[in-house]
Amino acid sequence: MDNSVELKPSQQEFNLAVLNGEEVxxxxxxxxxxxxALKIFLxxxxxxxxxxxxxIRKQNLDILEINVLEITNQYVAYIDLMEKIQFDLAxxxxxxxxxxxxxxxxxxxxxxxxxxxxxxxxxxxxxxxxQEYERxxxxxxxxxxxxRVGRDFFVASSGLPEFESSQKxxxxxxxxxxxxxxxxxxxxxxxxxxxxxxxxxxTREKMSKILDLLIKxxxxxxxxLCEIKEGKIGIIVNFLALLxxxxxxxxxxxxxKDFGIINLSSxxxxx
Amino acid sequence: xxxLENIIESLYFSASRPISESEIVKxxxxxxxxxxxxxxxxxxxxxxxxxSSFELVKVASGHRFRIKQEYSxxxxxxxxEKPQKYSRALLETLSLIAYKQPITRGEIExxxxxxxxxxxxxxxxxxxxxxxxxxxxxxxxxxxxxxTKEFLDDLNISKLSELPELPELxxxxxxxxxxxxxxxxxxx
Amino acid sequence: xxxLENIIESLYFSASRPISESEIVKxxxxxxxxxxxxxxxxxxxxxxxxxSSFELVKVASGHRFRIKQEYSxxxxxxxxEKPQKYSRALLETLSLIAYKQPITRGEIExxxxxxxxxxxxxxxxxxxxxxxxxxxxxxxxxxxxxxTKEFLDDLNISKLSELPELPELxxxxxxxxxxxxxxxxxxx
Numbered sequence: 001m002d003n004s005v006e007l008k009p010s011q012q013e014f015n016l017a018v019l020n021g022e023e024v025x026x027x028x029x030x031x032x033x034x035x036x037a038l039k040i041f042l043x044x045x046x047x048x049x050x051x052x053x054x055x056i057r058k059q060n061l062d063i064l065e066i067n068v069l070e071i072t073n074q075y076v077a078y079i080d081l082m083e084k085i086q087f088d089l090a091x092x093x094x095x096x097x098x099x100x101x102x103x104x105x106x107x108x109x110x111x112x113x114x115x116x117x118x119x120x121x122x123x124x125x126x127x128x129x130x131q132e133y134e135r136x137x138x139x140x141x142x143x144x145x146x147x148r149v150g151r152d153f154f155v156a157s158s159g160l161p162e163f164e165s166s167q168k169x170x171x172x173x174x175x176x177x178x179x180x181x182x183x184x185x186x187x188x189x190x191x192x193x194x195x196x197x198x199x200x201x202x203t204r205e206k207m208s209k210i211l212d213l214l215i216k217x218x219x220x221x222x223x224x225l226c227e228i229k230e231g232k233i234g235i236i237v238n239f240l241a242l243l244x245x246x247x248x249x250x251x252x253x254x255x256x257k258d259f260g261i262i263n264l265s266s267x268x269x270x271x
Numbered sequence: 272x273x274x275l276e277n278i279i280e281s282l283y284f285s286a287s288r289p290i291s292e293s294e295i296v297k298x299x300x301x302x303x304x305x306x307x308x309x310x311x312x313x314x315x316x317x318x319x320x321x322x323s324s325f326e327l328v329k330v331a332s333g334h335r336f337r338i339k340q341e342y343s344x345x346x347x348x349x350x351x352e353k354p355q356k357y358s359r360a361l362l363e364t365l366s367l368i369a370y371k372q373p374i375t376r377g378e379i380e381x382x383x384x385x386x387x388x389x390x391x392x393x394x395x396x397x398x399x400x401x402x403x404x405x406x407x408x409x410x411x412x413x414x415x416x417x418x419t420k421e422f423l424d425d426l427n428i429s430k431l432s433e434l435p436e437l438p439e440l441x442x443x444x445x446x447x448x449x450x451x452x453x454x455x456x457x458x459x
Numbered sequence: 460x461x462x463l464e465n466i467i468e469s470l471y472f473s474a475s476r477p478i479s480e481s482e483i484v485k486x487x488x489x490x491x492x493x494x495x496x497x498x499x500x501x502x503x504x505x506x507x508x509x510x511s512s513f514e515l516v517k518v519a520s521g522h523r524f525r526i527k528q529e530y531s532x533x534x535x536x537x538x539x540e541k542p543q544k545y546s547r548a549l550l551e552t553l554s555l556i557a558y559k560q561p562i563t564r565g566e567i568e569x570x571x572x573x574x575x576x577x578x579x580x581x582x583x584x585x586x587x588x589x590x591x592x593x594x595x596x597x598x599x600x601x602x603x604x605x606x607t608k609e610f611l612d613d614l615n616i617s618k619l620s621e622l623p624e625l626p627e628l629x630x631x632x633x634x635x636x637x638x639x640x641x642x643x644x645x646x647x
Contacts, residue, residue, distance in 0.1 A: 046359050046360055046363060046383065046385060047383060047384045047385030048384050048385070049383065049384035049385075050384075090385065090386075092384060092385045092386070096384070129382075129384070131440050132382055132440065133382055133383060133384060134438075135437055135438045135439075135440065136363055136366045136367050136370070136382060136383075136437075137363060138438050139366050139370065139434075139435055139437050139438065140359070140362040140363045140365065140366035141362070142435040143362060143365065143366055143369070143426075143434065143435065144357065144362050146426045146427075146428075146434075146435075147340060147426070147427065148425050148426050148427070149337075149424070149425045149426075149427065150354050150425070151354040151355075152340060152343060153337055153338060153339075153340045153343055153427070154337065154338045154342075154343065154346050154469075154473040155287075155335060155336065155337050155338070155473070156284070156325040156336035156337055156338050156469075156472035156473065157284055157285070157286075157287060157336070157472065157475065158284040158285065158472065158513045158523075158524035158525060158526055159516075159523050159524060159525035159526070160285050160525070160526055160534060161525060161526045161527060161528045161530060161531040161534065162528065162531060163531035163532070163534055163535035163538075169586065170544050170545045171613075172545065172550065172553065172613075172614065174614050174615075174616065174622065174623060175623055176550070177550065177553065177554045177557065177614075177622070177623075178554070178558075178622060178623035178624070180547075180550050180551055180554045181551075181554035181555065181557070181558050184551055184554065184555065184570060184571065187389075187572075188570055202618075202619065202620045204558070204559065204560050204561075204619065205560075205618060205619035205620065207560065207561055207605075208560045208561050208592050208605035208606070211561055211592035211593040211603065211605070212590070212592045212605070214593070215592065215593065248595070249596050250561075250593055250595065250596065250603070266593065267593075267596055277511065277512040277530070278512070278530060278533050280511065280512040280513070281512035281513065281526045281527070281530035281533060281534060282533060282534065282537055284512070284513055284524070284526060285526050285530075285534045285537060285538075286537055290537070298533055298536045298537055299533070300536075323465065323468065324465040324466070324468040324469035324472065325468070325469065325472055336472070338469045338472060338473050339469070342465070342466060342469035342470075342473075345466050345469065345470060345486055345487070346469060346470060346473045348486045348488075349470060349473065349474055349478075349486060355574075389572065390572045390573055393571070393572060393573050394573045394574075396547065396548075397546075397547075397548045397573055397576075399546070
């Protein structure tokens with residue numbers, strides 16, 4: 001962990017974080033900042049509200065007394081810093097920066113009338129959000145500290161006597177299973193940029209079969225995998241399965257001469 | 272005929288989940304025990320195991336036996352896997368669901384100020400701590416999330432109101448807010 | 460310091476398998492109990508539960524608690540009462556193994572985005588629906604999982620390619636955030 005950040009007293013600085021019990025300061029000017037430290041720092045927050053709460057607590061302030069100008073400056077300086085080191089900031093942090101800047105500018109404008117309505121305080125919405133967030137942040141720590149099963153206490157149970165099994169095992173519906181799988185694939189498509197390539201099932205089945213055979217036999221000749229009733233297609237599928245397995249380096253293939261017998265052996269044997 | 276208390280004891284020890292008293296009545300079916308007799312027997316059992324390492328406790332979906340917490344240190348040595356530690360993001364999401372249920376994912380995001388990852392929702396669903404109880408009638412029909420009985424069971428509590436109290440929103444008289452505005456400008 | 464008998468009792472009640480006396484000694488590690496003390500305590504426990512619905516019995520790999528045979532009629536009712544239903548998490552895991560076999564647990568987790576509990580794998584292995592067919596040659600040498608003949612039998616098909624073909628994966632509008640949530644409530 002590199003938190004040996006050089007500090008120059010002459011420069012304006014603000015304290016950002018306590019890492020491993022040590023306070024880390026990041027000068028706002030162009031000193032070298034270890035990107036790792038900043039990244040870890042950011043990751044210790046649950047979003048912009050959490051970060052703002054930290055700045056506020058840092059100044060020993062009540063949420064109600066926040067000095068929007070100062071907070072905004074700190075926050076924006078911090079965001080700039082992150083951009084400078086080209087850290088991929090979540091959009092929420094940028095939205096908050098814009099929001100704070102808006103509040104700041106509204107507060108610097110002269111008030112139009114003397115309506116002393118609380119609604120006129122540009123900060124009130126921010127304060128409300130900070131307060132609301134802090135409630136749940138606080139209570140979530142309490143919930144985590146409630147003893148829970150499997151972590152703090154355990155359930156007592158005993159072995160069963162023999163009994164006539166009228167117990168029916170749950171059944172699985174064929175169509176349901178494929179529906180669930182296609183939903184999984186769709187979900188994957190949504191959350192990832194790559195799509196799982198869908199391979200022919202028969203190849204998959206052969207792959208499992210070959211691996212299973214290799215557990216028992218250690219060595220198999222390729223032609224023994226093929227069954228006459230499966231015909232040419234069967235040979236091709238077996239061969240594809242073999243190539244897939246080799247690609248994943250799950251098996252070893254040996255063919256000692258051209259057009260000779262292809263020998264498959266389990267990779268496990270090597271170890 | 273075995274003693275009622277023993278039958279009930281054997282049921283609790285053999286089920287891998289909490290059982291309710293009415294379920295026991297149903298199992299005893301053709302015997303002559305009614306709900307009152309069962310409730311009596313259960314309360315006898317609740318007091319019975321003071322000298323033992325386990326106790327009968329009431330949770331949301333019934334009663335179950337649990338090992339007294341003082342023995343956890345030995346038991347955790349029995350398990351090779353470390354119990355899962357949950358992230359702050361997950362715990363905050365869970366808290367919002369617990370206290371503001373039913374709630375949509377969007378509403379959680381509004382309070383937390385960040386997006387909630389699908390993974391967190393799925394982990395909570397997998398653990399059976401939350402479930403979908405409906406859909407809000409707005410565009411996109413977002414799912415409404417709520418906590419389950421299993422969640423309460425796992426925390427060993429019998430109803431939601433036994434959760435820690437949610438800290439009050441600091442209620443501040445509106446007069447106090449205006450002077451602060453001036454202060455803020457001064458310090459600029 | 461809790462009584463040795465109670466510690467041992469708590470271990471037997473929390474383990475879902477028999478435990479040997481030497482394993483107990485290992486768990487007690489830094490305390491002063493040796494094998495002889497443990498054996499003594501176990502034999503005390505063997506006689507202790509005459510009035511109860513359960514007893515401590517010796518089996519091949521150690522001791523375990525078991526409900527006495529006379530209670531079996533009630534327990535069979537408990538188990539037949541509610542036919543279980545497999546969780547969404549289990550079905551997703553099973554479908555991944557079926558369609559993408561051979562596959563490691565890590566690969567399943569990658570697609571599902573959450574960790575797969577050992578419980579799920581164990582349930583599927585117990586049911587003989589999946590088996591380990593090898594190990595991937597990467598650090599940790601994770602087990603490669605595949606479906607079994609029993610799985611095909613139970614689903615009434617004769618080969619994997621008879622599994623339903625997947626519907627075309629059309630493009631999904633990005634607004635649809637958690638398409639699985641609807642289904643999820645079933646498993647809750």
